[in-house]
């Protein structure tokens with residue numbers, strides 16, 4: 239939540255900052271702002287409520303000169319979205335300017351203290367409190383910006399990634415992080431530096447980056463080496479890494495929305511996700527994390543999956559895969575509930591943390607807690623170098639490339655693909671899975687990218703259906719077994735971007751409540767492939783039809799029965815039951831996409847949401 243970007247170098251900073259903000263807009267789009275120091279050393283601040291494009295419109299006739307600046311796109315936490323609350327925020331003297339991603343939890347008591355010292359505040363934000371506190375420390379103890387920032391941060395409880403600029407010393411930026419991400423890009427000859435919440439604003443200029451470690455402060459000066467230390471002045475040698483993201487991966491290309499691009503990419507990225515992880519003879523899964531740590535994983539008495547949102551749905555599928563192939567009991571917990579439930583977890587447990595962004599605050603906190611209690615932590619993440627993979631003992635990246643659309647699509651199928659390979663690899667190690675089954679699943683897994691492609695090619699059917707249902711007020715999604723988490727995910731997609739109320743239910747549970755909602759106005763999406771409890775799903779569909787419900791069924795090509803009773807059918811290629819979710823979810827993604835487009839909604843930036851939830 240919230241995106242920050244900063245630049246110091248020789249280029250016009252405005253261009254770097256605006257482009258960077260656009261790339262980070264998925265993190266929040268309530269307001270945006272930037273601060274630049276012009277060639278005469280004057281600090282200029284520009285802010286607008288709304289999107290980055292609103293900021294551009296606000297300042298389009300101004301010069302915006304300068305080669306150093308900081309910028310921010312906001313997802314409101316403290317204080318409504320408004321110009322007053324937009325970042326950057328200034329200190330009382332007007333010399334210090336600061337951008338912040340995160341939450342200062344104890345800002346009320348700090349603010350009270352500063353009020354007593356005569357400070358006044360212009361916004362309702364926690365961030366303004368921090369910049370004022372830095373100034374207070376500098377003035378009271380005669381400190382420079384670096385020492386003042388360190389001193390202030392020692393009082394802060396909460397999460398932050400910040401960049402501070404002092405207009406009296408425009409050749410320096412001071413940055414720090416705790417529990418919120420911050421990446422530093424290093425330009426040629428150290429003549430320029432970039433700072434951002436992720437690598438997307440940086441990738442165009444340099445491939446050399448440092449993922450700032452937690453609780454570190456960085457002093458950045460044009461033409462000089464970076465100085466990184468902890469708050470106690472212990473210097474750290476920077477670990478410079480190469481970014482493996484290319485510009486094409488983060489641009490929309492010819493697609494009207496990132497979400498459509500990312501849905502369409504699934505055949506290719508799922509092949510990428512499997513690349514090198516399936517032996518050429520297709521008889522083995524080669525996951526280095528399972529090879530290296532297999533001796534520990536096989537001892538797990540229990541596996542606990544922690545995740546949020548779509549990743550949690552992938553976790554529910556992971557539970558079924560692991561229990562089927564490994565015969566180890568698996569619990570799937572919302573990370574936010576897990577961390578505050580005084581969980582029974584210890585050295586006999588393996589905790590799997592699933593997160594696309596690798597930055598979700600609750601998932602990260604759940605990982606830290608489980609680690610403290612002695613569990614072994616395995617991460618399944620997408621964003622390379624992000625906080626969760628760095629906090630785990632080991633793990634697998636899903637390698638589906640940057641996901642920018644706020645509604646997660648390819649990350650879900652990537653997570654399910656990695657969970658499938660994990661369950662197969664561990665099941666084989668444990669001897670819980672017979673060789674024939676192991677090879678059958680691998681052989682089928684390899685065909686999935688092609689079947690995904692066929693599924694996407696049929697999107698016209700789904701598009702036509704979306705016309706019919708654009709103005710539906712409610713939806714029910716039903717599935718059993720492996721299809722149940724897909725029902726939840728389909729309902730979530732519709733809610734997120736189409737703002738239509740939708741509920742996912744295990745099909746058999748319908749009788750215990752939701753059936754009361756069914757009438758001829760109620761579209762019911764049934765995930766009803768020919769696998770699993772097919773006959774039982776047919777009975778559930780009959781129950782809906784008997785009450786005049788309108789059934790949209792996702793069926794296998796080979797289906798003969800459901801197509802006779804459902805009102806509408808969406809065919810998908812046949813596969814084995816445990817791999818069905820990789821295909822059945824695609825028409826549900828497409829349905830929600832077209833419904834949102836037909837309603838004229840902003841698919842990539844749905845209201846109130848943010849892609850990376852770095853606050854609790």
Ligand code: G6P
Pocket residue numbers: 546547548549592593594595596597598601644645646847848849850851
């Ligand atoms: C937000 C996003 C969802 C995502 C969830 C978990 O709610 O909008 O798309 O599933 O966070 O994010 P993570 O990055 O941990 O998978």
